[in-house]
Amino acid sequence: MSKLLIxxxxxxxxxxxxxxxxxxxxxxxxxxxxxQALERAMAETFDLVILDIMMPGQDGLEVLKQLRRxxxxxxxxxxxxxxxxxxxxxxxxxxxxYLAKPCNPQVLVARIRAILRRAEPPAESVPxxxxxxxxxxxxxxxxxxYKNSAPVELTSTEFSVIEVLLREAGAVVSxxxxxxxxxxxELGRYDRALDMHISNLRHKLGPLADGSERIVTVRGxxxxxxxx
Amino acid sequence: MxxxxxxxxxxxxxxLALLLFAIGVLYAASAYLDATRQRYDGPNNxxxxxxTFNVAxxxxxxxxxxxxxxxxxxxxxxxxxxLVLNAQEKDILGRDPSSxxxxxxxxxxxxxxxDKTSGRPxxxxxxxxxxxxxxxxxxxxxSATLSRLISRPRVVATQLILATLIGAAVCLxxxxxxxxxxxxxxxxxxxxxxxxxxxxxxxxxxxxxxEIVDLAQSxxxxxxxxxxxxxxxxxxxxxxxxxxxxPLARVQVAVxxxxxxxxxxxxxxxxxxxxxxxxxxxxxGRIIDFSRLDxxxxxxxxxxxxxxxxxxxxVDDVRIEAEAKGCNIExxxxxxxxCKGDAALLASAIENVLxxxxxxxxxxxxxxxxxxxxxxxxxxxxxxxxPGIPEALHAxxxxxxxxxxxxxxxxxxxxxxxxxxxxxLSAHGGSIELKNRSTGGLEVSLxxxxxxxxxx
Numbered sequence: 001m002s003k004l005l006i007x008x009x010x011x012x013x014x015x016x017x018x019x020x021x022x023x024x025x026x027x028x029x030x031x032x033x034x035x036q037a038l039e040r041a042m043a044e045t046f047d048l049v050i051l052d053i054m055m056p057g058q059d060g061l062e063v064l065k066q067l068r069r070x071x072x073x074x075x076x077x078x079x080x081x082x083x084x085x086x087x088x089x090x091x092x093x094x095x096x097x098y099l100a101k102p103c104n105p106q107v108l109v110a111r112i113r114a115i116l117r118r119a120e121p122p123a124e125s126v127p128x129x130x131x132x133x134x135x136x137x138x139x140x141x142x143x144x145x146y147k148n149s150a151p152v153e154l155t156s157t158e159f160s161v162i163e164v165l166l167r168e169a170g171a172v173v174s175x176x177x178x179x180x181x182x183x184x185x186e187l188g189r190y191d192r193a194l195d196m197h198i199s200n201l202r203h204k205l206g207p208l209a210d211g212s213e214r215i216v217t218v219r220g221x222x223x224x225x226x227x228x
Numbered sequence: 229m230x231x232x233x234x235x236x237x238x239x240x241x242x243x244l245a246l247l248l249f250a251i252g253v254l255y256a257a258s259a260y261l262d263a264t265r266q267r268y269d270g271p272n273n274x275x276x277x278x279x280t281f282n283v284a285x286x287x288x289x290x291x292x293x294x295x296x297x298x299x300x301x302x303x304x305x306x307x308x309x310x311l312v313l314n315a316q317e318k319d320i321l322g323r324d325p326s327s328x329x330x331x332x333x334x335x336x337x338x339x340x341x342x343d344k345t346s347g348r349p350x351x352x353x354x355x356x357x358x359x360x361x362x363x364x365x366x367x368x369x370x371s372a373t374l375s376r377l378i379s380r381p382r383v384v385a386t387q388l389i390l391a392t393l394i395g396a397a398v399c400l401x402x403x404x405x406x407x408x409x410x411x412x413x414x415x416x417x418x419x420x421x422x423x424x425x426x427x428x429x430x431x432x433x434x435x436x437x438x439e440i441v442d443l444a445q446s447x448x449x450x451x452x453x454x455x456x457x458x459x460x461x462x463x464x465x466x467x468x469x470x471x472x473x474x475p476l477a478r479v480q481v482a483v484x485x486x487x488x489x490x491x492x493x494x495x496x497x498x499x500x501x502x503x504x505x506x507x508x509x510x511x512x513g514r515i516i517d518f519s520r521l522d523x524x525x526x527x528x529x530x531x532x533x534x535x536x537x538x539x540x541x542x543v544d545d546v547r548i549e550a551e552a553k554g555c556n557i558e559x560x561x562x563x564x565x566x567c568k569g570d571a572a573l574l575a576s577a578i579e580n581v582l583x584x585x586x587x588x589x590x591x592x593x594x595x596x597x598x599x600x601x602x603x604x605x606x607x608x609x610x611x612x613x614x615p616g617i618p619e620a621l622h623a624x625x626x627x628x629x630x631x632x633x634x635x636x637x638x639x640x641x642x643x644x645x646x647x648x649x650x651x652x653l654s655a656h657g658g659s660i661e662l663k664n665r666s667t668g669g670l671e672v673s674l675x676x677x678x679x680x681x682x683x684x
Contacts (some may be wrong), residue, residue: 010474016481023488080473080516100510102477123632162418189541190572200358220534 001047002116003027003149007037007063008052008078017105024109034058038066041073047116052078052101053086061089068094072155084192091196096157097183114184118154119143134228135209138162138176152204157182161197162205165215165225166221174222198223233438234406241402249395256387264308264367280310281355288355290346295357296320307311307383308372312355320363326370333366373588394512409433409440416447425455442543466519469512480505514644517576518628521651528570528655535574535606537674539599542578546586554592557582561599567676569656576677577652580645581610581672588614588670604677611671616664625662626650649674 004026008014013028021028029046031037034057041049041063048107049067053060064075077090077098096115099108129141137146143159145152154162160182165173179187179194187194198215208228209215216224280302287298299312300322312320313333319325325333337354343350354362355469377384412429419427428451429444430551483505487498489677520526550557585595593613601607617625628647650660658676665671 010477012482013474013478016478017486020481020484020488023485080470102473102480104506105481190575220537 001025001027002047004029004048004050005037005040005044005046006030006050007032007034007060008050009033009055010052015057015107020105021073021112023110026112034060034063038063041067041224042070047119047190048074048076048112050076050112051095053083053090054080061086064090064093072153073077074156076111076115076120080115088189088192088196091193092200093160094155094200096155097185111185115157117184120162120180121201131163131166133166133225135164136166136205138166147205154201154204158197158201162201162225163174165223169225170227172218172222174223176222180221234440237438237516238406245398245402247476250392250539251397260307261369261372264306265369281353281365284312286356288357288363292320292361295355295363297506299436304380305383307377307380309368309376311366312370313366314361314363323368323371325366326368326636327369329366331366333364336364336366349566365577409436409444411445413440416444420451420454425458427451462519462522465515466523469515469519472512473509476509512641514642514648518644518648518651521648521655522628526573526655528573528652530568531571533567533569533571533574535567535608536563536599538571538575539565539578539597539608542575542582543597545579546582550586550595553586553589555586555589556593556656557586557595557597559599561597565599565601565606566603570652571653571678575656577649577674578610580649580673582646585610585612585614585670585672588612590614606676608674608676609671610674611665613667613669616668616670619664624660626660648679 002025004021006014006017006021006028008017008030009032011032014032018028018030020097021032029040029044031040032055034055036057037049037051037055038058041110051060053094055063058066060077063079067073067075074093074096075094077087078093078101079087079098080091080101087100090098097111099111129139131138131140135148137149138144138159139146140163143156145154145159145162161178162177164181175187175194179185179191182197183193198217202215205214210225210228212226216226218224254515283560284295284298284302288295299310302310303321303323311329313322313323314320315337317325317333318332319607333590339352340350340354347628352364356362362559378594381388392574409429412432416427416429419425431446433441475619483501486494491498517526539559539561547557550587551576569678575630582595589595589612595613596609596611598611599606600609622633625632626644627643629643630647631643646660651662653674653676656676658674660674661675663671665674
């Protein structure tokens with residue numbers, strides 16, 4: 001049973017969500033302010049942390065920032081509609097995805113499942129668990145990425161994105177395709193989630209040995225991992 | 229009394245102007261006469277090299293006719309007539325000498341004769357013709373009348389023009405001083421008329437103190453109050469909308485719970501509740517979007533965009549609904565339309581206008597979406613075959629919550645679409661324009677500068 005931590009200052013909403021998500025088969029824990037959220041997330045191991053941005057104490061973005069310094073637990077941000085800058089900042093800080101609140105709880109469950117699915121190591125029957133492209137090598141079993149044999153710290157979503165790109169290295173992967181494969185959902189029209197994950201990956205992986213971009217944006221069609 | 233400063237300013241300045249003018253005229257007249265007299269009554273005119281005398285003598289050297297010519301010319305160009313008299317008191321041009329002029333002549337003759345008998349050099353000399361006839365130049369101050377002045381406008385033309393110009397400059401400065409605050413007031417009221425209540429007049433008028441400044445101050449106070457009221461109203465709207473979200477979020481989860489428990493028995497009702505809540509959520513979202521744009525909280529992003537792609541995406545979104553109504557959307561756009569801006573904002577601006585067009589189109593109507601322009605400015609024109617909007621309401625439709633059909637039309641929007649569109653465009657430095665087509669229907673043009681400046 002997946003263990004979730006929900007941090008939201010709306011106590012009643014948390015209670016409702018606990019019941020609802022409980023019935024969907026999740027083990028839900030709730031906290032109502034930023035400091036508690038950080039404390040709990042550090043002290044225990046959760047499969048997913050759901051962070052509301054608007055919280056007393058420390059806001060969700062601050063909690064995420066502190067959390068990402070220590071661990072890579074998947075994080076889903078709840079943002080207010082129209083606050084695009086919040087969702088972009090959240091993704092930059094390493095959130096796995098975001099969802100505008102209020103939302104249909106069925107959408108929330110779908111989003112949670114998508115994130116949990118990519119955080120899970122694949123079944124034993126994965127044909128080749130090792131994948132190497134240039135200076136990168138990737139282990140599907142342990143969901144770890146190595147650059148020149150040194151591990152690179154990635155969130156599970158970032159790992160899923162780079163996994164798809166490396167599998168298709170040299171070919172253009174469309175945004176839709178990448179979003180479905182890595183985020184587990186269709187991309188909204190002006191959704192910046194994928195762009196932000198790519199940007200984080202570029203930052204963490206650095207350029208190729210010759211200084212050129214590792215992942216190039218192909219205008220109007222998608223992204224491509226460049227083979228040296 | 230001194231509260232009415234403008235009154236006293238006007239009174240004193242007019243009074244002062246009149247006084248200065250009168251003094252100026254009197255001074256100029258007396259200065260002119262003094263100068264003429266001095267020129268004549270000074271020491272020996274020949275020794276002094278009196279130009280009048282020398283010119284007259286030079287004319288006389290050429291004969292009587294030439295001297296008469298000179299006298300005629302001098303009479304035309306001088307205010308004080310210069311008589312040319314012989315010893316018999318006859319003027320060379322037949323003018324009538326005044327008694328004072330004759331006295332002057334007698335005095336001159338007396339001096340001349342005395343000097344001659346005593347052998348002294350003469351202070352005054354006659355003009356001498358080649359045949360020995362003597363003429364005396366005698367200015368006739370008594371005959372310098374107003375009618376002479378009026379019949380010789382060129383005599384005072386230079387001074388008159390100069391006086392007029394100086395007068396004009398002074399009056400211009402005065403008029404500008406009195407009216408410049410009125411211009412500021414006008415600018416302010418125009419700004420208020422277009423909904424910008426941040427304009428203040430009094431601080432721009434410096435240390436000036438009069439009725440106009442009082443007016444400016446009361447106008448500023450009024451604008452401040454209106455500004456505060458509008459801000460409070462919009463703030464209230466925004467706060468209420470934010471507050472509505474929390475219960476809405478709870479209801480959504482509660483409905484989810486209901487669905488988990490009795491989903492099969494009440495599926496239809498729960499689906500309906502979900503749909504209505506989505507509408508409510510959308511409505512609240514639009515109010516918040518508008519508030520954010522209105523308060524200038526949302527800055528337009530500055531991405532490089534393909535405008536033709538955005539237009540095509542929006543049209544694709546609306547097409548399904550259009551087809552349900554039997555309407556056709558025709559798109560005309562160039563293959564490349566690059567601009568900088570915020571894709572989501574622009575798409576919502578275009579979508580609002582397009583949905584309005586569809587809403588007011590008759591069944592089976594035609595909607596034209598045209599993207600035209602160049603790198604400098606793009607224009608998206610959306611034309612429908614609906615009833616159009618009465619000219620008088622064109623400015624009003626951009627007000628939030630204004631609707632042309634006042635009764636609650638269930639199909640109608642909430643009156644935020646065009647308000648959001650206008651805000652979205654102005655965040656890009658663009659503008660929106662409405663026009664009723666001659667063939668019926670409304671044409672909405674969205675103007676977008678391609679290389680826009682970020683709206684501070």
